[in-house]
Amino acid sequence: MSQDLLWATLLWLPTRGETAKVTTGNPAINGPTPKSWLVEHNNWVFLLPTVLFFVWYQVYPIVRVVWISFTDYKYLTNDPANWVGFDNYVEALSDPLMWDSLGRAAYFTAMFLPGTIIIPLLLAVLIHGVQNQRLATVYRVILLIPAVIPSTLVFVLWKWMYNYQIGPINHFLVEVTGWFTYRNAPQWLGGTDLTLPSVAIMEVWWGLGYHSVFFLAGLAAIPKDLPEAARIDGAGEWQVFWHIILPRLQPIMLILVILRFGTSMGVIDEYLIFGGFNRESPTYTWTIFMYDQAFKTGLWRQGFAAAIGMVGSLAMMVFVTWLIYIFRSRD
Amino acid sequence: MKKEFPLTNIIRHTLIVFFMLTILLPLAWVLLLSIKSMPDSMRGSLWPRKFDFNHYTYVFEKIDTLPQNLFNSIYVTSATVLITSVCAVLAGYAIVHLKPKGSLFLVTVLVLSLYFPTRVVSIISVYEIQDYLSLINSTNGLILPYITLNLAVSVLIMRSIFQLVPGELIDSARMDGAGPWRTLWLIGIPLAKNGLVVIIIVNFVTAWGEYLLAATLTNDQEVRTMPVVLASAQGGMGQWAWPRIAAVYVIVVLPGIIAFAMAQKLFFKGLMDGALKT
Numbered sequence: 001m002s003q004d005l006l007w008a009t010l011l012w013l014p015t016r017g018e019t020a021k022v023t024t025g026n027p028a029i030n031g032p033t034p035k036s037w038l039v040e041h042n043n044w045v046f047l048l049p050t051v052l053f054f055v056w057y058q059v060y061p062i063v064r065v066v067w068i069s070f071t072d073y074k075y076l077t078n079d080p081a082n083w084v085g086f087d088n089y090v091e092a093l094s095d096p097l098m099w100d101s102l103g104r105a106a107y108f109t110a111m112f113l114p115g116t117i118i119i120p121l122l123l124a125v126l127i128h129g130v131q132n133q134r135l136a137t138v139y140r141v142i143l144l145i146p147a148v149i150p151s152t153l154v155f156v157l158w159k160w161m162y163n164y165q166i167g168p169i170n171h172f173l174v175e176v177t178g179w180f181t182y183r184n185a186p187q188w189l190g191g192t193d194l195t196l197p198s199v200a201i202m203e204v205w206w207g208l209g210y211h212s213v214f215f216l217a218g219l220a221a222i223p224k225d226l227p228e229a230a231r232i233d234g235a236g237e238w239q240v241f242w243h244i245i246l247p248r249l250q251p252i253m254l255i256l257v258i259l260r261f262g263t264s265m266g267v268i269d270e271y272l273i274f275g276g277f278n279r280e281s282p283t284y285t286w287t288i289f290m291y292d293q294a295f296k297t298g299l300w301r302q303g304f305a306a307a308i309g310m311v312g313s314l315a316m317m318v319f320v321t322w323l324i325y326i327f328r329s330r331d
Numbered sequence: 332m333k334k335e336f337p338l339t340n341i342i343r344h345t346l347i348v349f350f351m352l353t354i355l356l357p358l359a360w361v362l363l364l365s366i367k368s369m370p371d372s373m374r375g376s377l378w379p380r381k382f383d384f385n386h387y388t389y390v391f392e393k394i395d396t397l398p399q400n401l402f403n404s405i406y407v408t409s410a411t412v413l414i415t416s417v418c419a420v421l422a423g424y425a426i427v428h429l430k431p432k433g434s435l436f437l438v439t440v441l442v443l444s445l446y447f448p449t450r451v452v453s454i455i456s457v458y459e460i461q462d463y464l465s466l467i468n469s470t471n472g473l474i475l476p477y478i479t480l481n482l483a484v485s486v487l488i489m490r491s492i493f494q495l496v497p498g499e500l501i502d503s504a505r506m507d508g509a510g511p512w513r514t515l516w517l518i519g520i521p522l523a524k525n526g527l528v529v530i531i532i533v534n535f536v537t538a539w540g541e542y543l544l545a546a547t548l549t550n551d552q553e554v555r556t557m558p559v560v561l562a563s564a565q566g567g568m569g570q571w572a573w574p575r576i577a578a579v580y581v582i583v584v585l586p587g588i589i590a591f592a593m594a595q596k597l598f599f600k601g602l603m604d605g606a607l608k609t
Contacts, residue, residue, distance in 0.1 A: 043511065046425030047437060049418040050486055057479035058444055061453035061460065068455065075459070123350050126343050141595060142351050145358070148532065148591040150540020152558035153584050159562075161357055166573055168360050168377065209354055258446075266448035269542045273562045287451050294455045295547065302455050309452040320446060 069306035076300045088307030097279060097289060098308065102315060104196070105285040109264040112200040116207045116260055117253060123208065124215030125241070140216070143209030155273045158202040162188035189274045191281035199270055199283070211256060218252040219245070254327045258320055265316045286312035358584075365577035372574045386578040394570050396552045396560075397579065403470045404539060404557040404583075411477040411538040412531055415485050418478070419530055420523065423489025424515050428501045438490065441483040450480065454547060461548055470554045473545060477538050485530045492526030493519065528597045536587060557583045 069088055073081035092098045127143075130136045146154070164170050170185045180186070188198040227240045235243070268287040275283030277292050284292075286308060294305035363379065364372060365386055371379035390397055426434040457476050458467075466472025496519060504514045520527070545559045552560070561580060564571050 043425055043429040043431035044433075046421040046429060046511070047431060047434065049414075050422040050482060051437065053418060053475075053478050054441070054444075054482055057457060057460070057476050058449055058453065058483075059440070061456035062447070062449060064456040064459070065452055123347070126347050129343060130347070139347060139351065141592075142354055144591065144595075145588060146354055148536055148587045149584055150536050150558065150587060152540045152542040152562055153580065154540075155542075156558075156561045156580065157357055157361055160361070160573075160577075166364075166372065168357075205353065205357070208350065262446065262448065266451050268451050272546065273542070287448075290451070291454070295458070306452075306455055309455065313448050313452055316448060317446070 065306045065309060068303050069310050071303045073303040073306075074300055075294075075302050081303065084303070088304050089311065091304060092307045092311050097284075098286065098311060101284055101286040101289045102312060104282055105265050105267070105287070105312075107282075108196045108200060108267065108285070109261060111197055112203050112264045113257065113260055115200065115204040116211060117256055119204060120208055120211035121215050121249070121253075124212045124219060125245070127212065128216060128219040140213065143212050145209065146206050147210035147213075149206075151269060152273070154202065154206050155270050158198075158205075159189065159274060162198055164188070164190075191275060191278060191283065193282070195274070196282045199267075199274065202270075203264070207260070214252055214256065215249060218249045222248050250327070254324075257327070258323055261320060261323060262316065265312075265319075361577050361580055365574055365581045367574050369572065369574065372572070383574065386574045387582070390570075390575050390579050390582075394575075394579075399553050400555055400557050400560050401582070403554065407470060407473050407477060407556060408535060408538040410474045411480075412534045414474070415478050415482055415534050416527065416530055418482060419485035419489040420515075420520065420527065422486045423491075423493045423523075423526075424519050425511075426486075426490050427493040428496070428498065428514075428519070429511055438487070441486055444483050450543065454543065457544070458547060467548055468550045468554055470549070470556075473541075473548060473556070476544050476548075477541060480541065480544075481530075481534050481537050485534060488530050488533075489523065489526055492523045496522045525597055528594050532591065532594060535590065539583075539587060 068081070070083060070085060071081035072084050072087075127136060127139050130139065149157075161167050161169055164182075164185055164187060167188075169188070170180070170182075173180045174182055174185050186192075186194055188194050222245065227244050230240050230244050266287060267285065268291065271283040271285060271288050272291070275281050275288065277288065277296055278284060290305045290308040290312065292305075293308060294300065294302050360377060363377060366382050366384055367379040368381040368383040371381055422437075425431060426438060461467050461472050461476070464472070466475070500518055500522075501514055504518050505511075509517065540558050541556070542558045542562060545556045546562070549555050549559070557579075561576070561583065564576050564579075
């Protein structure tokens with residue numbers, strides 16, 4: 001989930017932009033008059049660097065991976081790749097590991113997604129009620145600190161936090177509270193049943209502050225007299241929250257859910273750092289399965305790896321479409 | 332707003348402080364670990380009995396590759412931030428104010444790429460591209476794929492920022508005879524400053540912490556960047572004793588937090604103003 005900060009901006013700036021567009025009207029000067037060939041091409045120069053890099057490292061690789069997934073391409077051999085049709089897909093779909101690894105990613109998402117939406121929502125509601133402006137600013141700055149810690153550094157930090165020897169979590173459980181001894185202290189990241197929940201907690205921690213800022217911005221956009229009027233009509237705080245506040249935060253929740261669904265299904269860095277390539281480990285998800293096949297097994301079966309990647313991506317896209325559908329229909 | 336009971340207020344602040352501590356404690360822990368004396372680092376207690384500030388000088392003097400790794404990170408990150416920002420400013424400006432043919436199509440493709448797990452799936456082919464260009468195991472080679480990591484998002488942010496710049500301003504500059512480049516430089520960029528701060532921070536955070544590509548495309552310790560070094564370091568004895576790794580960690584994580592603290596006002600302006608005003 002390395003795209004943290006930017007999404008906050010992405011959410012807010014367009015809304016602001018649209019209002020600005022309405023107020024200025026902006027009749028482009030060269031709208032009605034046809035542009036000369038020279039002007040048109042001069043303008044394209046501005047887009048050139050973006051298009052160049054984007055095609056080079058995003059569009060082409062994806063197209064290429066789609067093509068590879070239909071061939072028996074192996075990176076290490078000199079033989080030309082042969083077209084094998086859907087063979088790789090058939091092999092992937094009939095491999096129980098494909099389904100297990102997709103299931104693990106889904107299990108992680110099911111734990112992570114509610115936590116990363118509900119807890120920040122509560123925190124935002126709490127902070128929104130703070131009347132001391134200076135305190136509110138301090139809170140807001142603290143909230144954004146984890147969002148400026150680069151992804152890998154968050155994972156490394158938590159790898160140490162969960163460390164069973166020097167990690168403060170086990171120190172607390174063993175020496176401060178005495179609930180465990182070092183012999184039976186939990187192995188958080190050791191590929192046990194606790195591993196995926198531990199990773200989920202880490203991810204919730206990472207998004208906690210920044211998602212709260214998200215919700216705070218949404219709360220600030222709700223006109224103050226709306227909850228006031230409801231209270232005068234005798235609505236309790238809970239009803240105000242449920243019927244007035246929550247529906248207005250729904251667009252933000254939609255974006256967060258879709259966004260975080262994508263990041264949590266596609267987690268790879270964390271699992272590479274914590275888990276390694278043990279096929280039994282709960283961190284062996286479809287992304288690791290793909291990476292393992294493409295770079296680690298010694299066979300470098302990239303055609304098969306590409307098919308695994310495509311199956312995982314398509315499963316995600318189908319689910320995202322469904323998510324958008326259920327959220328839309330409620331409006 | 333209704334006047335609150337003191338009790339509600341106490342509960343509210345207790346809960347908030349609890350969450351704030353949850354955010355800050357892990358960071359405080361690693362900071363303290365980096366200044367603990369060796370024996371204290373083996374004990375788990377948060378507050379050390381004896382401080383030792385020498386770990387910071389030690390890591391630079393005794394870990395051969397560390398200065399090189401740090402330099403690699405700084406170099407790759409600066410190049411990425413610079414190039415991506417230039418691309419994003421040019422493209423954002425052109426999409427909103429010059430509207431060349433095909434810009435709508437470009438925006439659509441950029442948005443679509445955000446919904447697809449591009450970063451994960453494309454790695455197979457990116458490896459091939461880098462190999463073809465002989466850029467495997469090269470620090471320079473990392474810059475190219477890094478640029479595209481956040482390119483789509485940066486362009487979309489700059490597009491939204493330039494939508495805030497009134498078209499009349501741009502048009503009047505053009506009536507006065509300024510070309511599109513001069514207009515961008517004199518009118519566009521000064522007005523898009525806040526957005527620029529945001530995309531610089533965003534790209535800095537991504538490039539500074541990137542792991543997947545760096546770990547896949549490089550093999551030798553000297554060409555690697557700090558995140559890969561830190562992630563592969565096994566804490567234990569000697570060079571990589573815990574307080575020493577923690578010192579390395581603090582060295583790597585601090586620039587981002589300091590940069591954010593300095594740009595914080597500008598950043599919140601870019602981030603929050605829009606939401607609060609609409």
